[in-house]
Amino acid sequence: MTEEIVFRTEADMPYLPMTIGTTLVNKTGSWRYIRPLYVDKTPPCNHNCPAGEDIVGYLALIKEGRYKEAWELIKQENPFPGVCGRVCPHPCESECNREELGGAMAIHTLERFLADYAASQRLSVQVSQRYDARVAVIGSGPAGLSCAYHLTRRGYAVTVFEALPVAGGMMRAGIPEYRLPREVLDHEIADIEALGVEIKTGMRLGDNLRMSDLDDYDAVFIAVGLQKSDKLNIPGEDAEGVIPGLEFLKRMNLGEEVRVGPRVAVIGGGNTAIDAARSTLRLGSEVTILYRRSRAEMPAIAEEIEEALAEGVEIHYLMAPVELLTENGRIKSMRCVKMELGAPDESGRRRPMPIAGSEYTIEVDTVISALGQEADFSFLEAGGRRLEVERGRIVTDEAGLTTREGAFAGGDVATPFGTVTHAVGSGKRAALAIDKYLRGEELSGFPPIAEAVHAVPKDIDPAVVRFEDLNLAYFDEIERTRQPQVPIEERVSGFEEVNLGFSEEEAQAEAERCFSCGTCNLCDTCFTFCPDVAIARLVAPPPLSPPHLGGMKGGVPLARLNGAGYEVNYDYCKGCGVCAEECPRYAISIEEEMKWKK
Amino acid sequence: MEKVIMGNHAVSYGAKLARAQVIAAYPITPQTQIVEMLSEFCADGLLDAKFIKVESEHSAMAACIGASSAGARAFTATSGHGLALMHEMLHWATGARLPIVMANVNRAMGPGWSIWTEQTDSLSQRDTGWLQFYCESNQEVLDTVIQAFKIAERVLLPTMLVLDAFFLSHTEEPVDIPDQKLVDRYLPSYHARYKLDPDDPHAFGALVTPPHYMELRYKIQKAMEEAVEVARQADEEFRGIFGRSYGLVEKYRLEDAEVVLVTSATITSTARVIVDELREEGHKVGLLKVRLFRPFPVEDVREALADAGKVAVIDRNISFGHGGIFAEEIKSALYNGRYRPPLFSFIIGLGGRDVTPASIRGIAEYTFEHDAPETEIVWREVKSQVTSRKRPAT
Numbered sequence: 008m009t010e011e012i013v014f015r016t017e018a019d020m021p022y023l024p025m026t027i028g029t030t031l032v033n034k035t036g037s038w039r040y041i042r043p044l045y046v047d048k049t050p051p052c053n054h055n056c057p058a059g060e061d062i063v064g065y066l067a068l069i070k071e072g073r074y075k076e077a078w079e080l081i082k083q084e085n086p087f088p089g090v091c092g093r094v095c096p097h098p099c100e101s102e103c104n105r106e107e108l109g110g111a112m113a114i115h116t117l118e119r120f121l122a123d124y125a126a127s128q129r130l131s132v133q134v135s136q137r138y139d140a141r142v143a144v145i146g147s148g149p150a151g152l153s154c155a156y157h158l159t160r161r162g163y164a165v166t167v168f169e170a171l172p173v174a175g176g177m178m179r180a181g182i183p184e185y186r187l188p189r190e191v192l193d194h195e196i197a198d199i200e201a202l203g204v205e206i207k208t209g210m211r212l213g214d215n216l217r218m219s220d221l222d223d224y225d226a227v228f229i230a231v232g233l234q235k236s237d238k239l240n241i242p243g244e245d246a247e248g249v250i251p252g253l254e255f256l257k258r259m260n261l262g263e264e265v266r267v268g269p270r271v272a273v274i275g276g277g278n279t280a281i282d283a284a285r286s287t288l289r290l291g292s293e294v295t296i297l298y299r300r301s302r303a304e305m306p307a308i309a310e311e312i313e314e315a316l317a318e319g320v321e322i323h324y325l326m327a328p329v330e331l332l333t334e335n336g337r338i339k340s341m342r343c344v345k346m347e348l349g350a351p352d353e354s355g356r357r358r359p360m361p362i363a364g365s366e367y368t369i370e371v372d373t374v375i376s377a378l379g380q381e382a383d384f385s386f387l388e389a390g391g392r393r394l395e396v397e398r399g400r401i402v403t404d405e406a407g408l409t410t411r412e413g414a415f416a417g418g419d420v421a422t423p424f425g426t427v428t429h430a431v432g433s434g435k436r437a438a439l440a441i442d443k444y445l446r447g448e449e450l451s452g453f454p455p456i457a458e459a460v461h462a463v464p465k466d467i468d469p470a471v472v473r474f475e476d477l478n479l480a481y482f483d484e485i486e487r488t489r490q491p492q493v494p495i496e497e498r499v500s501g502f503e504e505v506n507l508g509f510s511e512e513e514a515q516a517e518a519e520r521c522f523s524c525g526t527c528n529l530c531d532t533c534f535t536f537c538p539d540v541a542i543a544r545l546v547a548p549p550p551l552s553p554p555h556l557g558g559m560k561g562g563v564p565l566a567r568l569n570g571a572g573y574e575v576n577y578d579y580c581k582g583c584g585v586c587a588e589e590c591p592r593y594a595i596s597i598e599e600e601m602k603w604k605k
Numbered sequence: 606m607e608k609v610i611m612g613n614h615a616v617s618y619g620a621k622l623a624r625a626q627v628i629a630a631y632p633i634t635p636q637t638q639i640v641e642m643l644s645e646f647c648a649d650g651l652l653d654a655k656f657i658k659v660e661s662e663h664s665a666m667a668a669c670i671g672a673s674s675a676g677a678r679a680f681t682a683t684s685g686h687g688l689a690l691m692h693e694m695l696h697w698a699t700g701a702r703l704p705i706v707m708a709n710v711n712r713a714m715g716p717g718w719s720i721w722t723e724q725t726d727s728l729s730q731r732d733t734g735w736l737q738f739y740c741e742s743n744q745e746v747l748d749t750v751i752q753a754f755k756i757a758e759r760v761l762l763p764t765m766l767v768l769d770a771f772f773l774s775h776t777e778e779p780v781d782i783p784d785q786k787l788v789d790r791y792l793p794s795y796h797a798r799y800k801l802d803p804d805d806p807h808a809f810g811a812l813v814t815p816p817h818y819m820e821l822r823y824k825i826q827k828a829m830e831e832a833v834e835v836a837r838q839a840d841e842e843f844r845g846i847f848g849r850s851y852g853l854v855e856k857y858r859l860e861d862a863e864v865v866l867v868t869s870a871t872i873t874s875t876a877r878v879i880v881d882e883l884r885e886e887g888h889k890v891g892l893l894k895v896r897l898f899r900p901f902p903v904e905d906v907r908e909a910l911a912d913a914g915k916v917a918v919i920d921r922n923i924s925f926g927h928g929g930i931f932a933e934e935i936k937s938a939l940y941n942g943r944y945r946p947p948l949f950s951f952i953i954g955l956g957g958r959d960v961t962p963a964s965i966r967g968i969a970e971y972t973f974e975h976d977a978p979e980t981e982i983v984w985r986e987v988k989s990q991v992t993s994r995k996r997p998a999t
Binding site: 013014017020021022023024025026027030033 | 700701702761799807808809810811812813816817820821823824828
């Protein structure tokens with residue numbers, strides 16, 4: 008009934024103002040001067056993920072028990088969830104809004120949970136299309152393999168050249184097994200190979216592979232990483248018993264013989280230093296880390312530092328070696344100096360300054376130097392057309408294109424981030440750029456690499472959801488779920504993985520904590536609160552009717568497509584804003600009516 | 606069962622015996638004890654009601670409106686500024702025809718900040734369409750809560766009972782707490798004719814355009830007019846079961862009275878004593894207590910004052926720019942009647958100032974001494990040049 012009812016006498020009327028038929032005749036939408044719109048915003052985790060993962064998306068799928076789709080959602084962006092779920096420093100968690108109410112989401116461990124699930128189910132990614140274009144990738148580290156993976160999924164034929172006898176780059180040569188079991192890495196590399204990526208090992212650029220050999224390829228991606236450890240630049244460095252950190256880790260991780268003495272000193276404060284220290288501990292040595300700044304400046308992943316300390320590694324802060332003393336050409340002791348922190352240097356960290364007269368000597372059998380690493384550009388001499396190098400890195404534009412036609416570069420050799428996940432993002436970015444290049448398209452649309460290594464802008468509002476944007480009435484404080492670990496006594500006696508991951512129950516409990524910042528998850532709050540009953544459900548929520556939600560569209564669960572979950576009937580929406588105000592997760596925006604007229 | 610309780614707790618017992626189903630309230634002195642005790646009744650399982658703590662009196666009334674719209678028997682209590690904050694919602698309760706019952710403890714409005722008694726807070730809500738009862742004793746308070754639900758649910762209008770701050774709210778008196786079974790007999794459970802019901806969906810309180818709005822107001826006035834007789838019957842029925850009644854007005858020693866004092870609320874008790882004293886002294890004085898203020902019992906007042914020589918209305922309230930509100934109401938009730946005696950409008954006791962036996966005696970004496978009031982308002986006990994200094998000798 009949409010006709011207006013007119014009563015002829017008061018006796019015919021009800022005694023109170025109530026509807027007899029419907030109120031549809033009264034199109035109250037004309038009162039509106041602002042309108043609500045379902046607009047997903049960028050969650051801070053997604054914004055901060057160097058690999059560009061849709062974290063909120065896969066946490067939602069975990070909640071619904073749809074692990075395969077959740078894993079596939081990661082695999083859209085990152086071929087290495089098993090690796091990153093173990094070794095990533097998880098910048099996603101450091102910006103997580105959950106921090107305020109029980110601790111940040113354990114995204115890292117949930118990613119690993121999905122990867123372990125996929126491995127246990129033998130899930131794999133499929134490719135359909137094929138193009139004729141061929142791409143060469145130099146380096147099978149996370150950047151190279153990520154690029155190869157994404158290019159192959161786009162239909163290109165990719166050959167990866169690796170100098171070492173095995174694929175994986177720093178994931179294999181740099182990261183110890185107790186952090187990253189080899190079968191996890193093997194599984195994810197095998198998954199990439201299964202797509203059709205060809206990996207040729209034992210092919211070193213500048214040695215048995217020359218730049219000119221790459222002319223047959225339509226494009227080249229150079230991701231050779233950083234191979235050389237920085238030198239200590241102190242007397243005695245060449246003595247027996249002094250090992251560069253990367254060299255030590257590579258030999259150990261590739262199963263070569265490494266000898267360390269009973270007293271080991273590791274110089275440096277980054278992840279290489281920690282990895283080397285925890286590894287030598289497992290070889291039975293006493294280990295001391297010397298770091299010239301304080302704990303606050305230490306660049307290693309915080310949890311890794313904690314683990315090292317818990318396992319018995321000693322860390323001496325504000326210490327630096329000044330001379331290595333030898334006996335018969337072999338390291339015997341090390342003269343050190345105490346440091347103090349001065350004014351900030353160009354990295355923003357306070358510069359360490361030696362304290363005069365504070366020198367002392369400690370007895371050591373082995374010194375592992377882990378001050379930092381740099382690229383080995385010896386291959387450049389072999390090439391005809393030069394790649395430009397600046398400050399130790401290959402020069403590229405935002406798309407990753409080098410100064411050489413058809414040659415792109417990424418990963419640590421071209422970007423300053425130094426994590427597996429950043430390398431994955433860098434490789435993906437290059438794959439997208441190479442795809443455009445091979446299609447003859449403009450290499451535009453890439454945001455500055457310093458802001459967003461991972462990719463091209465996503466099709467959602469770039470505004471990052473802040474804690475104060477959420478409606479806290481809907482969220483209780485819930486403690487973060489912690490994954491179990493092997494007890495310390497057991498773990499230091501071998502290289503078994505330390506972290507044990509989540510059980511399904513733990514993963515469920517943890518995923519439930521997610522606020523789903525800026526992302527509609529069909530919670531029905533707007534639907535419930537709309538005082539004008541002007542919001543309609545377009546898709547029934549999962550518990551009522553799961554089949555409707557089964558599909559994915561362009562990699563995004565249907566539930567999250569803009570407007571797919573609910574529809575506002577603007578004939579009746581008065582623009583009161585209650586839906587937007589009440590939305591627990593800031594997934595509804597308010598826009599002025601007739602904005603286009605102004 | 607007889608208990609010695611304060612007026613506030615008399616309200617609480619009344620609401621409990623009336624089996625209120627939803628109580629929404631916000632604390633305010635001097636009312637707070639009412640809902641405190643009710644919340645305890647709820648917590649202890651002595652009253653099966655939903656107690657809703659809200660963030661303001663506006664919300665308290667809104668919650669009662671929601672509850673009543675859903676067919677529940679809803680109750681709240683407030684005072685002074687709290688009542689003022691409810692103002693918008695008071696109109697809503699009336700327009701939606703919801704039989705909500707509320708106790709208001711009279712409290713003077715600030716500033717100057719006050720917690721003491723004065724009727725201006727409730728009388729300011731005169732035109733909101735709420736029935737208003739002014740109570741004289743704690744027993745009357747308890748009984749009026751029960752009567753209020755009966756009347757409200759008959760005429761479908763909200764009802765307010767009013768009691769003086771401290772003189773009743775915090776003063777303990779013996780009160781007979783009636784037997785629940787008798788109360789249940791007197792006040793059966795409430796069944797709303799229209800309510801929020803998913804099985805019979807209607808929208809309530811929506812837009813009403815000029816073609817229909819006026820008819821709804823007409824119906825409210827008709828219900829108010831009906832409420833006079835409904836209230837009289839409810840009071841008589843109450844007497845039949847409980848042996849007590851109060852009338853809409855109470856006529857005390859009005860026979861051949863030359864001066865009739867008109868009072869409401871606790872001033873009545875003091876006036877009753879003075880009427881007895883003056884009668885003993887041979888003065889022909891009587892007392893008319895007005896208990897029902899809205900709807901105003903015009904016929905009862907006209908009939909009670911039909912033989913009065915002069916009428917002295919004592920107001921503990923003021924409508925600024927006009928005068929004592931009971932006085933104005935009585936004047937207007939008499940205007941179209943057959944008999945219009947001289948009427949004196951006394952204002953006294955604002956902001957909780959004590960109105961003593963001497964005060965009442967002074968008012969009676971003034972009325973005996975004057976054929977007509979010297980001024981439209983006769984202020985009593987104001988610290989002014991006129992009243993606090995002796996007249997200079999002439």
